[in-house]
Structures are given as C-alpha cells and as structure tokens.
Amino acid sequence: MQVVAVRLTAEEVDALDAVAAKNDMSRSEAIRAALAHFAA
Numbered sequence: 001m002q003v004v005a006v007r008l009t010a011e012e013v014d015a016l017d018a019v020a021a022k023n024d025m026s027r028s029e030a031i032r033a034a035l036a037h038f039a040a
Helices: 010-022 027-039
Strands: none
C-alpha cells in the first residue's frame, strides 16, 4: 500500500471520525470503503 496525504477541513475530519467509530473501523478503512463505494 502507498501512503497518500490529503487535506480535510475540521468538519470533514469530524465526519470521518464519526463514520469510522460508528462502523468500528479506522480512518483509513473508512476512506477506503468510501472510495470503493464511489468507484463502483
């Protein structure tokens, strides 16, 4: 895997953290899941 740096607003980080916690996953897992859904 590669490391990719992205810039998020504080609100986006809060939303990411909320989704990750709700689904018992890490930030990276939540981002990968969102990207997989978006690309489908």
